[in-house]
Amino acid sequence: MAKFYSELTPTLQAFIQKQQIFFAASAPSQGRVNLSPKGMNTFRCLGATEVAxxxxxxxxxxxxxxxxxxxxxxxxxxxxxxxxLILRLYGQGEVIRPWDRTWSDRIKPFDLLPGTRQIVVLHIESVQTSCGFGVPLYEYQGDRDQLINWATQKGKAGLQEYQAQKNQVSIDGYPTGLMAED
Structure with missing residues (x-):
């Protein structure tokens, strides 16, 4: 049975800290829904109503x-x-980039990894739990190292060139703002 909360409880925050993978879902008003798996110890609970x-x-x-x-x-x-258990966090996103004035404070909870491009913050409006009885059991074996190795080999200039070519617009043509440094 699904339950709704207005914020993350300490129990739910502890659950999040144990997870090795999470999924980020978003969609434009018109266009494709995007669902991305994430991992590599990149998620942080910043409070009862904010995660990043x-x-x-x-x-x-x-x-x-x-x-x-x-x-x-x-x-x-x-x-x-x-x-x-399945845990969904709903709300409004915010993207913080290295040139934003809040970057130096926002990056503090994270270990900076090769290929870091931005921080995605979620200002939580609603939290939902559901049973997860249909989710199979899997054993965590470790993180893949290909992305870190790829980013390290590219170097700063190579990553900037790649981002300029591949990360400027969504597949539906929406601007990402990635290279919009003021």
């Missing part, structure tokens, strides 16, 4: 474009080990 994740350079930048277009963001956790 360190966003690394990837093949697209859909979440950033969608948040800029309408702000909507959902983050989901599933328990793949132990007691079953």
């Amino acid at each position: 994740y360190l966003d690394l350079t990837g093949s697209g930048n859909e979440t950033s474009a969608h948040v800029a277009e309408n702000g909507r963001l959902t983050i989901m956790f599933c328990s793949f080990a132990g007691d079953p």
Whole structure:
């Protein structure tokens, strides 16, 4: 049975801290829904109504474009080990980039990783739990190192060139604001 909360309880925050994977979902007003798996210990609970994740350079930048277009963001956790549980966080997203005035404070909870491009913050409006009885059990074996190795090999200039070519607009043509440094 689904339950709704107005904020993250300490129990739910503890559940999040144990998870190795989460999913970020967003969509523009018109266009494709995006659902991205995330991991690598990049998620942080910043309080009962605010969470954030360190966003690394990837093949697209859909979440950033969608948040800029309408702000909507959902983050989901599933328990793949132990007691079953699905946790969804609904709210308004905010993207913080290295040139933003709040970057130096916002980056503090994170370990800076090669390929870091931005921080995605979720200002929580609603929290939902559901049973997760249909979610299979899986065993965590570790993080993949390919993304970190790729970003390290690219270097700062190579990452900037890649982001300029691949991360400027969503697949539906919405601007991401990634290179919009003031």
